[in-house]
Structures are given as structure tokens and as C-alpha cells.
Amino acid sequence: MEMRQLQALLAVADTGSVTRASELLHVVQPAVTRQIHNLETELGAILFDRSRAGMRPTDIGMQVIERARRALSELDRAREEARSSGAGLYGIVTVGLLASTAALLAVPVVSAVMERHPGVRLRVVTGYGGHLSRWLEAGDLDVALTYNQPPAAALDVKPLLEEDLWAVAPPSAGHVAAEGVDFRELLQRPLVMPSAPHGIRTLVDGAAARVGLQLDIAVETNDAGVQKQLVRGGLGWTVLPGIMVAQEAAGGVLNAAPIVNPVIPRRIVLAKPTSVRSTSAVRMVAGILEEAVLGLIDAGRWPSARLVQ
Structure with missing residues (x-):
């Protein structure tokens, strides 16, 4: 299983067609078709239903796509962490924000990270508390602001407010x-x-x-x-x-x-998965998240909020 095959798989899944996937990857269509065919042959499974409407993942295709996305994300992270061995802070950090808090937190958090650590790239995901908890436990998020999260071995939880x-x-x-x-x-x-x-x-x-x-x-x-x-x-x-x-x-x-x-x-908490070692970039972003929350409370912009002592 090669990286090019996984990239082709995700491109077709995200665009719904070989034509648009080839444009996204800047390769010719036959190359994308060949990568998908080779991957299906190697796995012994059909990953897409083909029709005039486009390419739709099969059930097994959805499972492979989910794992491929996670694998490529980890490779991206490893590449950025390797760069951090030199001067400066680098890395890709995936942040989860509650839909109810994103409007207030996204701008100050992203602005602070871009200004202080331009080598760190953020991926910001919003969702409800249950979604964020599942994504944290699955390792799809590096850090998240969620709520009413009970103690769990899979998560490192810090109550904030x-x-x-x-x-x-x-x-x-x-x-x-x-x-x-x-x-x-x-x-x-x-x-x-x-x-x-x-x-x-x-x-x-x-x-x-x-x-x-x-x-x-x-x-x-x-x-x-x-x-x-x-x-x-x-x-x-x-x-x-x-x-x-x-x-x-x-x-x-x-x-x-x-x-x-x-x-x-x-109760709003800051949570990180315990299954993955937190990088310096993740710890930095977690600190900025906490700083942004405290700043909003001090400015009176978070109604009915009180810090957890």
C-alpha cells in the first residue's frame, strides 16, 4: 500500500469523481484510476460504487478511507515535528471547538497562534460535545474545548469554567x-x-x-x-x-x-487524548485556548461563566 494510492483514494472520496480528483492531485486521470484499481486489488475489495453520478464509497470503502485519512494526517504531523528539531516551533494541531463557543474563540485563538508561532498550522473543527469526545478518543483531535466530560482513562481533562x-x-x-x-x-x-x-x-x-x-x-x-x-x-x-x-x-x-x-x-473542560504524546505545538495551542477562555471571562464576554477553582 503506497502513499500515492492513499492520496488518490482520499481525493476521489472527497471530490466524488476521478476527473476532479486528478485535477486536485495535478495528475492525469488514468493515473488516479490505476491507483484505485491497484488498491482494490491489493485489498481484495471494491472501495467505490461507480455510476454516472460519480464515485460513491462502499461500506468497506468508508472504513478504509477513514483509516487512510488518519494515516496521512499522522505522516503530515511527523513531517512537521521533524522540522521542529531546528529553531522555532512547528507542527500541525487539530483543535476541536464546541459549536456554541467557536464564534467567540476561533479568531483570538487562530490569531494568537499565527502571530506567536507562524510555523504551527491549525486545523479547527467544530462539533457538539459528544462528537468532540469521540474524535478525541479516536485520536482525530489533538486538543478540544468540550463540556460535561466525565473522567476517562482515554482523555486528559482540565476543568476551566x-x-x-x-x-x-x-x-x-x-x-x-x-x-x-x-x-x-x-x-x-x-x-x-x-x-x-x-x-x-x-x-x-x-x-x-x-x-x-x-x-x-x-x-x-x-x-x-x-x-x-x-x-x-x-x-x-x-x-x-x-x-x-x-x-x-x-x-x-x-x-x-x-x-x-x-x-x-x-462545565467547560480542556481535553487531550492520552493515547498520543502531546507535542510542544499541541501544548502551546492548549495554553492559548485556556488563555483565550480566561480573557473572554475577564472581559465579561462569556455570560454566566465562572472559573472552576
Whole structure:
């Protein structure tokens, strides 16, 4: 199995055709076709379904593609780490950010890394907490900011902060008290919520069970943007981290305030996989991530957040 075969495999998988893959790799089409054919022959399996619509990975193809992507990523990392043996800091670092925090964190983190360590290349991935945890454990992420991550042998976890979830109401709901929305009052409203086992849904379901009540679910969606659109349309209330709605609440686009009686906190943690040795570049990026989080809290830009002592 050669690197050229793996590169051809990923190019076809990403573009859906031999023609576009050849353009991406700057080689002639027959060369790409030959690499895929040789790889299929070596593995004794068909990796793509061919049709007029293009090349679609088979089930076994998807498995090989996943491993090939990881293998080439590790080679890239090894190449960059070898460069670090000289002066300066080099490397490729894959960072995971929660979808709810990416808008605030991506720019300061990337800017700081580019300014201080131009030899380090970042790959920034966003996702929900469950996705980030799985990617960390699989070694697809070097470091991530996720939440409510329980202790696990596969991960090195450092708690950074706790933030309270907010109730989010339509503009037509009138003024929502700044001091907070009583949780029992929230449960009397039709709710637009993510479906289980989404992390926020799990937190809200657990809080409802503790007070002996149930959620009145009007509609389920795991897209926070859609949640907010449906709430703006007057189709229900929802629950989101304050960091995602504070600006819209201040502008009157939505009504929002922290949930109280009881508050529903989520803990934000910095996590790294223990299965892979952290490089100097990874440790540097982790430090900048933590620095950016603390800076946002000090500047009052992370609503309802408090540092974990």
C-alpha cells in the first residue's frame, strides 16, 4: 500500500469523481484510476460504487478511507515535528471547538497562534460535545474545548469554567426578567429542543426529573441556529448557553435570561487524548485556548461563566 494510492483514494472520496480528483492531485486521470484499481486489488475489495453520478464509497470503502485519512494526517504531523528539531516551533494541531463557543474563540485563538508561532498550522473543527469526545478518543483531535466530560482513562481533562444555561423566548413573549427565568415556568412553555442524547437535552431532562416535571416538546432539532429561528418565529421557547444568545437578547431579537430555581450549569473542560504524546505545538495551542477562555471571562464576554477553582 503506497502513499500515492492513499492520496488518490482520499481525493476521489472527497471530490466524488476521478476527473476532479486528478485535477486536485495535478495528475492525469488514468493515473488516479490505476491507483484505485491497484488498491482494490491489493485489498481484495471494491472501495467505490461507480455510476454516472460519480464515485460513491462502499461500506468497506468508508472504513478504509477513514483509516487512510488518519494515516496521512499522522505522516503530515511527523513531517512537521521533524522540522521542529531546528529553531522555532512547528507542527500541525487539530483543535476541536464546541459549536456554541467557536464564534467567540476561533479568531483570538487562530490569531494568537499565527502571530506567536507562524510555523504551527491549525486545523479547527467544530462539533457538539459528544462528537468532540469521540474524535478525541479516536485520536482525530489533538486538543478540544468540550463540556460535561466525565473522567476517562482515554482523555486528559482540565476543568476551566462553569456556565449556566439560559431560557430563550420569542420577542412576542415580552420582557424576560434579567434576574432569570424560573425553571418551572419554563417547563410550562412549548419547547424547541435538541433530541436526546444531545448534551443540553440531557441536562434539561435531568433537571426536570429532579423537580418531578416533564418537558412539553413542540419540535426537536439538533441545529442551534434552527432552534433560534423557530423561537423567533414564536413556535416555542428553547434552552441554550448564554454565550449563544446574549448578543441577540441585547439587541431585542430574542428574549433570554439564565434559568434559575434551579440553575442548570454545564462545565467547560480542556481535553487531550492520552493515547498520543502531546507535542510542544499541541501544548502551546492548549495554553492559548485556556488563555483565550480566561480573557473572554475577564472581559465579561462569556455570560454566566465562572472559573472552576
